[in-house]
Amino acid sequence: MRTKLDGIDLWNPDNYVSGVPYEMFARLRAEAPVYWHEEPGGPGFWVITKHADVRAISRDWATFSSELGGTEIADYPEAELAGLRLLLLYMDPDRHTRYRLLVNKAFTPRRVQALAQRIEQLSARIVDEVAELGGCDFVADLAAQLPLRVIAELIGIPEPDRPFVFDLANRIIGWMDPELSSQRSDATAASVEMLQYAAKLAEVKRSDPGDDITSALVHISLEDESGVHRLSELEIGLFFLLLAIAGNETTRNLLSQGMLAFFEHPGEWARLRANPTLMDGAIEEMLRWGTPTMHFRRTATRDTVVRDVLIREGEKVSVWYISANRDEEVFADPCRFDITRSPNDHLAFGGGGPHFCFGSHLAKIEISAFFGQLLRRLPDIRLDGEVDRLRSNFANAVKRMPVAFAPTRVAARIGPGSTR
Template sequence: MALLEPVYEIVDPDLYERGGMPHDRFRAMRERAPVYRHHGHPDFWAVTRYEDVVHVSRHPELFSSHERLALFPEVEPEARALQQMMMLNQDPPDHTRKRSIVNRGFTPRAINALTDHIRDICQDLVGEAAGRARAGEEIDFVHEIAAPLPLYVICELLGAPVEDRDKIFDWSNKLIGGDDPELQSDPEVGAQAATELYSYANELAARRREDPRDDIVTRLLRPGPDGSELSGNEFELFILLLSVAGNETTRNAASGGMLALFEHPDQWARLLADPSLLPRAVDEIVRWVTPVNMFRRTAMQDTELGGQEIAAGDKVVVFYGSANRDGEVFTDPDTFDVGRDPNPHIGFGGGGPHFCLGAHLARLELTVLFQTLLDTMSTIKLTGNVRRLRSSFINGIKEMPVRLEPHSHG
């Protein structure tokens, strides 16, 4: 009797809500079926090995983000047409043109100029938490530290009032919460959030055209040296992308990183003893957590990947969470090591045109946040259950109750 091929289920959001990334399944797939024909949704190829994920990422001419979009769910043709204008869902040369425009707001110089502001935000958030700790209170790390940080930074980037952060937080949650009934009870909730965010972007653009400032919105609205500029729809879609991508990734890296340090107290002790490890620790946090687990591509021609024949039109899904634990690339991949070096993780994407635009900003936010926590807190203790996002796309934490213990001098 022929042996049945193993079935690997790795897109069920319940799986992620219950236990986070299914690393045991990923490990088995990398060893036995690194390019695996997964049935349903429709059928797709699950790509789990580092080498193959990087190959797909760096060959947009073979594996398109534009053809059927970059997110996992299937989208009706009429909705797809609008979303194909978003940078996330484009291939070169259109993507290259769009990227060159938005890069104006994300140069290393522009991001480094935010350092003092980010430090002030972190000191305020952690200082407030320390005050509550001295009063004997516990806090929710997600809602009171990890989530506000990127929201304040996004408001600064957009030149938006700080009081708008709660609206941006709410819209972002609804847009990525399609599989979590607590965040999106109905698909219309996500559509409504997108509509409200487009309207908000429109208002921002109108204000900046009337009152230009030194912020990313003003820079994006101005024609570049070659006359290139974003259309109205392109601008709205970019603000939506920034509001979600710039928020969810940093928030969940911060929360997941803190959880990793709870689970590996020896690594927290290492950082307290040697804060110079922090830049490496931030990259290890991004590798370990991998806030964005997967993206979808569409094969544009018949090709071969990992020993499998991929047909033109096939759905191909890359799993960064698996690639970042590939033992062919990382020594002791299931060990959380804040001093890991080298660390060629692909938590910001596998290279190629879609490498994360905000990687430098995310590293800066995480470095300043954890430096502030180390400077202020001797210990941080988990005091209750961690509640995870019901999503196979975002590796997210919704709630994480903690008790902070400030340094005696803090």
């Protein structure tokens, strides 16, 4: 029997503009952890809100497929979905495994750790650019800059092209927000533009390769059931699109959500200022609290049962990381932001399984470098106006967040990362 609860509407993106509707998730965890949700113009979908269930479904790709129906709750036309299945997010093993190995080589903990010094330099440069101003938009001027510059260097985007790619990424991820897009077709058009850009960049890298992921992709060979072949233009473009969004948007949103959490809990900022060695725990708590990607969709490949509820083959199943990360059975006092929380078994990078975030090591290094700079150089940073959130039921994002701080003079920098 499918339970109907009044006042539960996770579909309408308007319900996320003033903040994540945590009270809806708390009620679902308590009364209907496996909940059938109606869908305007669609067949409906299951909502999974408990930590254990989100983790189990994330790992059981054979029963809960990413490839069959895609990863968004709304259905794509089959012709469009066929193209999206060339994207890692829309693949199941074994095909997913073969393609992921190509990207994993660029994101090994050892290689990412080697980038740590460069990330520190970029973080310092970004703070330099605002330190003398006494205020800025935290999202555009600080949080957006570090992941954009890091991923741009990794995938080989020339500096003059980065604002263009950044704008495309915003339009793709923000299609529910009328300020960024008027309809989902706008996001599709932006995706096409990004694929076209990636094709042009790949052509440049074929003749003039560099030490970047795009250069590696155009020269690599993939072995599959049809034999050994080079990646197609579309395959390279979709890798590029995935990295430009996943390596940029999610970290930007986490940095913004983390800072907002400290604004709302100034005592925790004071604790971290007094004891910077708490940074590792603070990063994990920011990830739990901010959970940049609120959910993904899977499709049941067979009839199955979750918590005594029958889910039929072909039905849509949405797993909500944002809810799992406040599950009372896993986190003591889950609505408290606590940078010393331990253990902290959050699912901000996914619930494990084949789609666990391959950029998790890179994201943590970026978060550490970024907040380390803020602690040392803008310790009095404070909120200076209204927070403007993205209208989305998918991305937990802030569009604008005005901040103020005591202006500080920036000394000239010499060497790598110089701003003078």
